[in-house]
Amino acid sequence: MAPTPNWLRRRGAKPEPQNDALWEMCPSCGERLYKKDLAERLWICSRCGHHFRLHALDRIALLADGDFHELAPLLATGDPLTWSDRMPYANKIAGDRQKSGLLEAVVVGLCTIEGVRTGLGVMDFFFRGGTMGSVVGEKVTLLIEECARQRLPVVLVTASGGARMEEGVIALMQLAKTTAAAERFSALGLPLITVLTDPTTGGVSASFGFQGDVIIAETGAAIGFAGRRVIDQTIRQKLPEGFQSAEFLLEHGQVDMVVRRTELKGALGRLLHFLTDKAVPA
């Protein structure tokens, strides 16, 4: 029997995942990408422009001018419900710490962006899906309060599946806590800028995510209140093309701009300068 011809072998066969140490596959176009190149290109696919999800520390390195003073670095969850599902919550957290090198799903601190001193909070989807529990709520609140004291603008970069199930209603209350801080901050006339990255849904989009004075969405990010799966199950009809993408939200008036990762620092810098520079007297 003749060997299977190439064209037949390829058809319908799924490209094999190449998640080894050196190579990464683009989830959008399937291109096999050399990890080192990918990291140098800010985790953007060289073939299709797909923006990979970014780790919090990489994002901070991308945005800060080279200084970053972390606040509340050692806050950890108290596991208020002593939760366990498929495994104890404490074990999940321990695993995420190992994998991500972070203690929690957000890193907050003070830095400069294009010369403007600012508070910066960055969420990390690789830690518990970026979900907001007590620690994320507390750290975001502390950042906003500190910036209120120092009269600094705040930039929050979101990436989150929403409130953290494992902390129950205490996680839900973090929406209220962070909102209250953002509301006070806003009343001082200070700018809150939010950058919604892939993905931003649920309790984070429904609190500080959409409380920014200016809301930036990163190219290609999935953004919404309900997850696609939930909407699918509820309405059981075909979702429109590009539904819940950054571009879809722009079209529907939900965000101010969609910005590519390569342009993000520049866009933030210009905005921060515009909002905080002393106006030149006429």
Add this chain to the structure above:
Amino acid sequence: MNVIVELEKPLVELETKIAGLKKLNETQRVDFSAEIAALEEKARQLKLEIFGNPTPWQRVHLARHPKRPLAMDYISALDGFTELHGDRGFRDDPAVVAGYAYLDDLPIFVIGEQKGRDTKDNLYRNFGMPHPEGYRKAQRIMRLAEKFRRPLVTFIDTPGAYPGIGAEERGQSEAIAASLKVLAGLRTPVIVNITGEGGSGGALAIGIGDHIIMLQHSIYSVASPEAAASILWRDASRAEEAAQRLRLTSDELFEFGIVDEVIPEPLGGAHQDPQRVIHDTLAADKQALRKLLRLSQEALVDRRYEKFRRIGAHVELVHDTAAR
């Protein structure tokens, strides 16, 4: 299927039997009073057995019971309720009712999440799941309350904000985020009553207030037990287990300091004696308002900030145990 309705079936049978005997007792010359007394005692025992100590899952179903008093039942018990409609942008959302009324002699604004009583009504009310325009209507009413210095009283009863195409297109996230923000800084007293289901962000959107009251068998949760089960185990049928773990009952929330006051319900749930429950709830609202109205606007808003500021369970580690 509502597990409480199922549990109630023998009770309902027994009560029908008692009613029948009572009728016979009146119309016939035979004395059935001994039998009636015995059956009534049996019904009481049965009630105690079924409802004496409901599990979290049973309480989820008490909160969703088709006969449970709904937001409008509380609101129409107020004097002179006048409904105010619309978000001024898109449409009037029937899942949110709002307006003004008098709590005895006290003029108040009210907002409630409204479920339907039957299928037709539920389709109209979208099962109490608001769209963005519902929350935007609520924001209008919140601002009116502040402007005219009237307290705001809210009634929470929703499975959650509606997850649909239109809701996403019109900014469900923004609508909830904005409602939270308005409430957080509102310079007038806000009383929150959780009367049925407190479903996640869609509930919290009218749930930031100065005094949080919860009915004994209401629930309040980060996600419905079904949603939590499908997220955690990818299996919605494990909802009962999720209900157990989520700590969504009034006693647990009171312990956490998230709820300030719990209104006891009659044995078997609020629907066994709606008038009493509605009366007790409104009386609690009034008592809480009397205290809050003595505070200055600044003190009120500071107090509300602190109330939510302290909620959280975090610890400060001595060493960084992550692998960075």
